[in-house]
Amino acid sequence: MIGATDSMTTKRYTSPDPELDSYYGDLAAKDLQPLWELGEMFTSEPKAAAVPHRWRAADLHELAGRAGNLVPIERGGDRRVIGLANPGLGGAPFIAPSLWAGVQFLMPGELAPPHRHTAAALRFILGGRGAYTVVDGDSIPMTPGDLVLTPGWTVHEHHNPGDEPMVWLDVLDLPLVIGLEALFFEQRPGNPEQRCPPRSASEMLYGQSAGLVPVGNQTPAFDGPSSPLTVYRWTDTDAALDALLEATSADEGTVRFRDPTRARDVMPTLRCEMTRMRAGATGCTQRQTGSQVFTVLNGSGRAQLAEHSFDLTAGDIFVVPSWVPWHLSADTQLDVFVTSDAPVLEALALFRRDQVEASR
């Protein structure tokens, strides 16, 4: 997708047979390529260029915090974000071929001004209190563990009127949208009157109670491609995980964040889930097509990704590239937020997942 080639010229193949060699020269001159020389393209299974990698919370927070003093928010796209660059992607600023992940830092009194883009974004709040995001005019207070959506083309801005720095993870489908050459971006005028009531309209309409959605003439028309609920509160996720583990008596459970009005993921390109493992649990070894980004919210443990082993503490972020077998083990109770491009693969009938080994 990121597909940067060193030169803009079409590759010229060579052959010891002079006739074939000259034919290859003529092909290249006309920007044509012999498929029979391109056999390596057809790997028997996905061979990810992206590599398994873990970024430590301590490094992310220290480096994001230093940018807080060094980099005014006006510079560089109106956002103070450090992007997690997968070392396998040849210098591209992406965590995976389809996903951007960054740590965003907003200091007390700062405002990241409104803009919109066709890339879809989500924020998973890591630390701080008192800041809010505005999505299409609806103000959403942010607290740690909350998931906030800014679907493609929604206008969004971030305010921190509080007295603590605010830190969160951004995940966007940006490289996918860039690869499809479908990125639009525009800055938008701010509203100086913007305020933040304690609850967003989105929550009052769609997040009031599990299983209840508004119907009838008084309900605002809604038929967008993404969930109309734009924030999933940690208090709800936490309670759902507790109840799930109690109901199943299992030592591990996962909930998926979904559009409450339809049987869909939260956004067309991004799947979001939260896993809780009890202390001492080890999950099954599995693999799937597409890329997954994991963020540790609470607890400590270990992630095994093929031959890579990463110890984990709260705030660590790691990436599982396509078809890499992985499993987690928990030292303490472990809460992990997972986001992936699975809805894209499912929509294109490319999603495959298998369990390599059962949990222990």
Ligand code: GTQ
């Ligand atoms: O907060 O709007 O990490 O536009 C990358 C692009 C965050 C944002 C990112 C963005 C934003």
